[in-house]
Amino acid sequence: MDFAFTEDEERLRAEIKAFIARQLTPEVKAQLIAEREGHGRGPLAAAFFRDIYERGWLGVSWPKQYGGQGANRFAQYIVEEEFYRAAQLVIGGGGTGVPAVLAAGTEEQKRYYVPGSIRREISFCQGYSEPHCGTDLAGIRCRATRHGEIFIINGQKIYTTGAQAATHIYLMVRTDPNSKRQAGLSILLVPMNTPGITIRPLWTIQSDPPAPPKTTYGEPRTNEVFFDNVEVPATCLLGAEGDGWAVAQRGLNLDRVGAWRYLISVMRDEDIVNLIKKDEPPTEGLRQDPRVRDKLAELWTEGQVCRLMTMRSLSLEQRGGRFKYEGSAEKIWAPEHGVRATEAISQILGPYAQLLNGSPHAINNGVFAHNLLGAFQSTVNHGSVQVMRDQVARKGLGMPKQRN
């Protein structure tokens, strides 16, 4: 039992912080924001990423033989945390694609995707949900038919966030047309520039006006992706054919934990405390209000539980253990904390909490209002809290399945 980072880890954190203080200039930040808004990568941003790359922080926990640093899960967490805090950059090695490639890929796939991702030449979007099945992935219909050494893909995906910028899609398809539920699914890694792929934007309630940085589920856009006789070589297959469910499960578990998931759930706790403690108009006086103080202490404590559950997941992973229920449990606690916090904060701030980004008099660029628009999404995406509770009860506690 050890609740502190090691000296090495603290040193890494200090290095990153110093780097960010030095290199993340307002100009770089502006180009990063422009890139996120779809205006392509500016030269300063490119240089910034090159510098990060050279320090080995892109994919810090990935194996050295594929260009990573072979560092542990805590080093990865530190990189992720500092860059996400500083500029909402998702850096360090989590996410959808590469961890699954490392777990299930062929040697060739590892040699291709891992270094490419580290150089940020390759990026993945996630092709899971379909219009008729959001949470229930076992109902997937998008099919890939094998014809010798190629697959032909037909179908549709939805909520494919980042499809417009990704080089590849991490795609779950049904390869056995006669299969049902989890069986007969496979994962394909498909280049987005393959002919027959069409992307249609879905604008979210965060698009007009665009949500400010640090908003939970502040993405202005997600997508539908259509596959019309898309032909890819069979080498795109990740893991065995028909083994897609198992390949995806581990990825999903990792997706439900880690720095990003933690931070989007708790940054508002820090923001509201730091706002209230400034004690300036229009929130002056709240600092001394015992009701507000009590509520902030409650939220803070819940936020600490988010942090500690994240550390528990990292500890488990670092030991090489598998989650029994911990990932699902965290994916209940953190999003619901986010919702509770957001709604409680709105009652503390009163009418100011309804002001969106760009409105006169908006507090912190309207982040608290945009959180109201985004917080509940976190209880739905990547496995709803209802499904997560089922899993905690069934897998964690061994409770029986309902029969009729």
Add this chain to the structure above:
Amino acid sequence: MDFAFTEDEERLRAEIKAFIARQLTPEVKAQLIAEREGHGRGPLAAAFFRDIYERGWLGVSWPKQYGGQGANRFAQYIVEEEFYRAAQLVIGGGGTGVPAVLAAGTEEQKRYYVPGSIRREISFCQGYSEPHCGTDLAGIRCRATRHGEIFIINGQKIYTTGAQAATHIYLMVRTDPNSKRQAGLSILLVPMNTPGITIRPLWTIQSDPPAPPKTTYGEPRTNEVFFDNVEVPATCLLGAEGDGWAVAQRGLNLDRVGAWRYLISVMRDEDIVNLIKKDEPPTEGLRQDPRVRDKLAELWTEGQVCRLMTMRSLSLEQRGGRFKYEGSAEKIWAPEHGVRATEAISQILGPYAQLLNGSPHAINNGVFAHNLLGAFQSTVNHGSVQVMRDQVARKGLGMPKQRN
């Protein structure tokens, strides 16, 4: 839409209050408590009940032809509320037996049970639950076999509160041995002195020390009742043979609403406010604590919702309407409010909230501590809040049943 009692109803309330102020002397009160503790009825208590009887308040809403006053549901509510508040007496016409007799009984049964109940010569305990089925009454096994003009009853009931004092048991039995679930059940009205009935006390966590008045689920004792070849005439049948489920449902619905259910959920709200506003040791100073004030206002508002839901049920009944979901909804809200209130109050009172009846330094005879022991029972008894939620969703909103 009218949220006030009528002048007549207010006059009735004033009469009852005046009666109580005059007649409910400390001596009478002491005899009532002694009676509740199983020491039989004292002469003063008997006179007190005779006076109430003469004023027509026992069964005030029951039909005149059977000795009632034929008053409306609100008059009944007022009688119930005032007597329960004054001395935790359940008077006025609610409860398990007579309403069902009035709804489903034969003329002969009405002539026997209604006047007898008004004179308090007849009283019912409720024979629903069995050891293997608490909430799921459709699983009842206690069976009554018909032999011509008699039934022979064998089986067991549990949580039969008040069995030791009741003259009759309102008993749900399976009359068709081949039936399943709701079908084939019947209601029998069985005199408790019939040979073959054995009562075994089940002492509750409120028994040692005994809970003080106004405790939610403060009963020190409930019972198991065993039926060993108990022979009763077929005239004991209430409603048609095999129709027991329907007969019981309406009774259960009425059991889930009304003054008693409302008051056991909210009396603690009044008690804590009245305690805090006295501003005396050991709770002095809390009156000015904004956190406590905020919480009390929240509880009070929830308590108002309990009251208004009760008024809604009475309005519906008074119009002769049937509940769609309202009874079940109230039976979620009020008990869960009771739990929230009890637990919140305990954190306001701190260590004093753990002191039981008779302990030195206990506040209000330990009622807040005993509520901690009893409050959750209210979410379980007479239909758990889980079953109630099912009913609101299915019957109220028409949501579908799960299939496999």
Add this chain to the structure above:
Amino acid sequence: MDVLSDEQEALIQRTAGEFLAAECPPSLVRAVEKSEEKYSKQLWTKFADLGWLGLCLPEEQGGQGLPLTYLGLVLEEVGRYLAPLPVHSTMVPALVLASFGTPVQMKLLERVACGELLLSFGIVERSGRWSTDAIALSGRRDGNDIVLNGSKYFVDNFRIAQKCMVAVRMFGADGGDEGPAAVLVDTASAGIHCEPLLTTAKDGESVVRFDDVRVPQSNRVGAPRQGRAAVDALMDYASVFLVSQMQGAARRAMEFAVEYVKHREAFGQPIGAFQAIQHMAADMVNAVDGTQLLGREAVWRLSRGLPARVEVAQAKSFANEKCLMVCRSAQQMHGGIGFIAEFDLNLWYRRVTSWTLRGGTTYEHRARIASALLDTPGEVRLGRALELPAAAPD
């Protein structure tokens, strides 16, 4: 006692609902969000022509003189269909005029009843607080005029209204504080600056600055001694009719969600067959029903002229938490789709988030309830109305 609607009440509510169901589809709501005016003039005219605005105004001013409870029912429907109409912002000050106005001011109600005169009102200032104590905008008496200086924040529909009822702190010519008062101001007066806000509701709130705005003393609402009472009424009407709207909107969001989960299949059946979804729905029912009961009781008390500050506070504090929960649960039950801008459900969610933050926060309303509970003599009892002490927070 009968807390259910009677036949006439049910009829009027149903009629209003049917009208809005036909005339106010979500596409209109959405179009108005993008408009400059933030209301539909066409719908307003139809609405007014049907007499809905005059429902509870005095018969002498062309109204129908029905109790306020009817307006509450109509506003439930306005909320239900998110009707982009300045009913709330117009009727709240109109009702204050109906209670406190001078004969000349009462005359204005004729134009309100027929839809000609749009009103707005300003209470909250920079602090954001819903409290008479926080009213600092000064109305200094100067000859026959009152000179207004200060700002009102979060003023709804100021830009389309001809007049605004402004809660001010009056000062005599000698600078003496004369307490709160309500003053009617022409929105076109010199010295007024209006800055539109962008809210989650995407409706017509603004910040309005008053720089030496002059209005005649006769624009003060009611007699000088009634200033505080008029401001109290303005705040109570504003809060309680927001509750009507919120409840109507939340109920609609719940109905959408229940309908959706009855048909949306996952894991081999309609997700509405799952107990977790059913129980979420059951809690939504109690939340909207509880809001309805508290809200209607408060409006009913106002309609009878009974003290109702505590009941208003109960209703709004409860509605703030519960209606948001209902709309959030409705979004959750819809999964990802509710997050997509073009899907209608979020119109309801976005409005209710805003409405929970206007007309007083939960903290503010609970402070008032607590004062009635704890700063008064005698024991409390549920079912017996509480009165506020003179020094209660507001």
Add this chain to the structure above:
Amino acid sequence: MDVLSDEQEALIQRTAGEFLAAECPPSLVRAVEKSEEKYSKQLWTKFADLGWLGLCLPEEQGGQGLPLTYLGLVLEEVGRYLAPLPVHSTMVPALVLASFGTPVQMKLLERVACGELLLSFGIVERSGRWSTDAIALSGRRDGNDIVLNGSKYFVDNFRIAQKCMVAVRMFGADGGDEGPAAVLVDTASAGIHCEPLLTTAKDGESVVRFDDVRVPQSNRVGAPRQGRAAVDALMDYASVFLVSQMQGAARRAMEFAVEYVKHREAFGQPIGAFQAIQHMAADMVNAVDGTQLLGREAVWRLSRGLPARVEVAQAKSFANEKCLMVCRSAQQMHGGIGFIAEFDLNLWYRRVTSWTLRGGTTYEHRARIASALLDTPGEVRLGRALELPAAAPD
């Protein structure tokens, strides 16, 4: 960083658990409730003989000198089996002695380690408040003595302890206030009156009155300047090890309930197959796990000598609400049977209700957290420890 138990920690906890599983059945817990002493002397002897008491005491005094985290794990098991042993009331003051005691006082730990010396401690007074400011029991210096006057409320196991560590307010012979201090008092001293309380836990709390009780100055714990630090430590240990017990007990109640619903049939299947019951259970898991993580972090910080007042406050405020929720849910999952006295589950429920009310309420602990958040300079960040300002409430 590794927040999980390491092998040795897991081994020690398992061993303690196995010992108590064998030696401390619910029947013993129930029997002790009815006893005068409110603890099992026999079990205490066995427990001490196995060396559990000395686990984290200094090696010089016969202890094993392990970090405090080990005691936390053992107390999780004590809570889990509701062991009717004065471990908490003895070890809390013992640890204060280990940190602050004079050499003579340290010698007492030898007798603690072998189970010979039972201790108790008194903090709270009539106000019921968990706060140094609320300590009014006076310790007036008089020659070589300290004269104690006042009362301690809710003192656990006073009647069986030989010594009690009392938090007092010291006064010089001249009457000058010298601040808080901890003083060791023989429980048999003249002038002590003990009045047993009857709590939901049915354990050994009392109110203890001190009328001119004389103790030598050498009984003061630690150096004069360390008085406040010693009292702080006494309070923090008391709170955080209660969290260990509560978490162990709540986890056990959860396990009982999960086991019960797996087998209890209704509506044609085990009720544990119903989603509503499963989701209740999932929330119970997060509640006990959250308590465990917060509690262990706080104990770990104490074991490292790091400031931990905020972490203790986090753990206790969270535990108060969550462990009660878990035990209440366990009762609900058992339906009517949990309400019957002879059914074991309510032993857990009744103890946890009491423990949520001792060692500081949620309000009190949150006030401390809020002070660290808001009354300090600079921005806060999760993951960076907070420090309390000097003037924080406690």
